[in-house]
Amino acid sequence: MTRADHRSRTEPGPPSSPPVPGRAGRTGRAPAPRTARGRTSLLGRVAPPVLVVLLLLVVWQGAVTALDVRPQVLPSPLRVLEQGWAFRAVLWANTLPTLQVTAVGFAVSLAVGWVLAVGVDFSPWLRRALVPLLVASQTLPIIAVAPLMIIWFGFGLLPKVLVIALVTFFPIAVGLIEGFARADPEAANLLRSMGGGRWAEFRYVRLPGALPSFFTALRIAITYAVTGAIFAEYVGARAGLGIYMAQQKNSFRTDLVLAAVAVTALVSVALFGLTYLVERVVAPWIKGARR
Amino acid sequence: MKITVAGVEVAFGDLPVLDGVSFDVATGEFVSVLGPSGCGKSTLFGVLAGLVAPDHGRVLVDGAPAGRETFGYMPQKDLLFPWRTVLDNTTLGLEVGGMRRREARERARELFAPFGLAGFERSRPAELSGGMRQRAALLRTVVQDREVLLLDEPFGALDSLTRTAMQEWLEEVRGRFGWTVLLITHDVREAVFLSDRVLVLSSRPAHVAREVRIDLPRPREVGVLTDPAFVAAEAELLDTLRGGTRL
Ligand SMILES: Nc1ncnc2c1ncn2[C@@H]1O[C@H](COP(=O)(O)OP(=O)(O)O)[C@@H](O)[C@H]1O
Numbered sequence: 218m219t220r221a222d223h224r225s226r227t228e229p230g231p232p233s234s235p236p237v238p239g240r241a242g243r244t245g246r247a248p249a250p251r252t253a254r255g256r257t258s259l260l261g262r263v264a265p266p267v268l269v270v271l272l273l274l275v276v277w278q279g280a281v282t283a284l285d286v287r288p289q290v291l292p293s294p295l296r297v298l299e300q301g302w303a304f305r306a307v308l309w310a311n312t313l314p315t316l317q318v319t320a321v322g323f324a325v326s327l328a329v330g331w332v333l334a335v336g337v338d339f340s341p342w343l344r345r346a347l348v349p350l351l352v353a354s355q356t357l358p359i360i361a362v363a364p365l366m367i368i369w370f371g372f373g374l375l376p377k378v379l380v381i382a383l384v385t386f387f388p389i390a391v392g393l394i395e396g397f398a399r400a401d402p403e404a405a406n407l408l409r410s411m412g413g414g415r416w417a418e419f420r421y422v423r424l425p426g427a428l429p430s431f432f433t434a435l436r437i438a439i440t441y442a443v444t445g446a447i448f449a450e451y452v453g454a455r456a457g458l459g460i461y462m463a464q465q466k467n468s469f470r471t472d473l474v475l476a477a478v479a480v481t482a483l484v485s486v487a488l489f490g491l492t493y494l495v496e497r498v499v500a501p502w503i504k505g506a507r508r
Numbered sequence: 509m510k511i512t513v514a515g516v517e518v519a520f521g522d523l524p525v526l527d528g529v530s531f532d533v534a535t536g537e538f539v540s541v542l543g544p545s546g547c548g549k550s551t552l553f554g555v556l557a558g559l560v561a562p563d564h565g566r567v568l569v570d571g572a573p574a575g576r577e578t579f580g581y582m583p584q585k586d587l588l589f590p591w592r593t594v595l596d597n598t599t600l601g602l603e604v605g606g607m608r609r610r611e612a613r614e615r616a617r618e619l620f621a622p623f624g625l626a627g628f629e630r631s632r633p634a635e636l637s638g639g640m641r642q643r644a645a646l647l648r649t650v651v652q653d654r655e656v657l658l659l660d661e662p663f664g665a666l667d668s669l670t671r672t673a674m675q676e677w678l679e680e681v682r683g684r685f686g687w688t689v690l691l692i693t694h695d696v697r698e699a700v701f702l703s704d705r706v707l708v709l710s711s712r713p714a715h716v717a718r719e720v721r722i723d724l725p726r727p728r729e730v731g732v733l734t735d736p737a738f739v740a741a742e743a744e745l746l747d748t749l750r751g752g753t754r755l
């Protein structure tokens with residue numbers, strides 16, 4: 218047996234050779250490649266889609282010019298940009314209500330999603346009662362429900378908030394429910410051996426363990442939220458990108474419809490990016506754990 | 509203080525796992541539990557830790573029924589949480605027990621140096637090597653200050669060189685802190701090296717098939733491996749385990 222010889226090389230024998238508080242050389246997994254990938258990733262991830270979009274825009278511009286398409290049918294990207302800029306004040310005035318409706322609707326959706334998911338996690342009875350209903354709620358044809366909401370609740374905030382909540386609470390609730398369930402049962406045993414009950418298990422294991430899955434769900438839901446808001450406004454509203462698109466379509470201003478579409482896309486991407494920021498603040502450990 | 513395990517029986521549905529397990533452990537003793545895999549070793553620890561209710565039999569501390577707070581349980585998996593720093597992983601038991609976070613951190617921090625983790629308080633578990641993870645998990649158990657430590661195959665997942673280093677380290681710190689330890693292992697040499705007594709469980713449903721006392725002086729070092737008493741105990745245990753299916 219040659220273990221005495223190998224000892225210092227494999228494991229720092231703690232009592233005899235206290236470890237130096239320097240990390241890189243002695244950690245279990247070398248973090249170097251991960252960080253390297255992380256650094257190139259921002260540019261590496263943003264550049265390709267931007268290039269593809271630019272390429273498509275160039276093709277579009279060329280085709281519209283070459284075929285001499287009427288702008289009422291299909292305006293060129295440059296015209297959309299130009300008209301969008303000319304009408305920027307109106308566009309902005311309609312973006313704000315959409316953002317507001319999205320924020321309120323999404324907040325309601327988050328609250329509902331969390332309450333349902335936590336309830337389901339604590340009560341097997343609620344799980345049996347609610348999970349099928351959650352699924353059923355997603356089969357409601359929103360295209361038929363949204364106009365009814367207008368009939369019932371008018372043109373104010375409420376019907377739009379309800380439409381957004383209806384289309385977004387599901388991914389949030391399901392993401393959380395599945396996230397909670399991913400907890401290791403052995404961790405529950407560990408907590409019990411420490412004297413903890415169901416609440417301690419939830420607080421120390423199930424809740425933090427569900428966060429990766431929650432943030433994934435959040436990203437899906439936030440994109441639904443914007444489209445949900447636009448759709449609800451399209452059906453009927455006093456202001457907002459949705460109703461603006463409907464109005465411009467009716468006056469054959471295809472260029473302004475597309476300008477509003479572009480603004481919608483920008484808003485969605487920005488909100489999507491925001492979820493990463495929130496994740497970084499709330500659960501910075503996810504970044505390392507996920508990759 | 510004396511722990512008495514008396515006639516413990518456990519069945520999961522139709523599957524009898526423990527069939528009248530009885531033994532004692534006295535304060536300061538180091539007792540290992542050897543047995544074929546799947547024979548019920550972890551289940552036995554579950555009973556001691558109050559996680560599995562036995563169908564028959566009792567666990568007593570000085571003659572009175574044992575509560576959960578007697579045992580500090582270190583499960584087979586290290587279960588270090590990625591969302592907590594290493595320091596906050598080690599304070600988990602204290603926090604669950606209601607101690608304020610500041611105080612819990614102070615108590616755990618004192619053990620980082622003897623556990624070879626100094627400088628890693630704010631690291632994430634993923635940054636630790638296998639041996640360090642096990643020491644962090646052991647620290648989390650020890651800092652709860654329970655009377656008896658239940659260590660379920662703490663070194664089972666380590667490579668053999670790391671494992672030997674960890675065994676020597678455990679022998680050293682245990683002597684220093686005077687812990688009472690019950691250790692599950694499938695490594696005969698580890699059991700002999702660390703223990704005052706080794707219990708061999710039969711195959712499932714398990715009972716204590718044999719008990720071997722290891723009369724070697726402490727503190728033990730690598731040299732003891734070639735001691736005739738060590739070799740004899742090792743041979744006896746191996747023999748018992750090999751005959752396990754016939755027991
Ligand atoms: N909670 C449980 N429910 C049903 N069967 C279990 C449970 N825990 C363990 N077992 C079974 O009991 C037997 C003993 O398991 P365990 O105590 O983990 O064995 P060991 O630790 O000795 O390898 C195994 O056959 C295992 O499948």
Ligand SMILES: [Mg+2]
Pocket residue numbers: 549550551584660
């Ligand atoms: Mg086991």
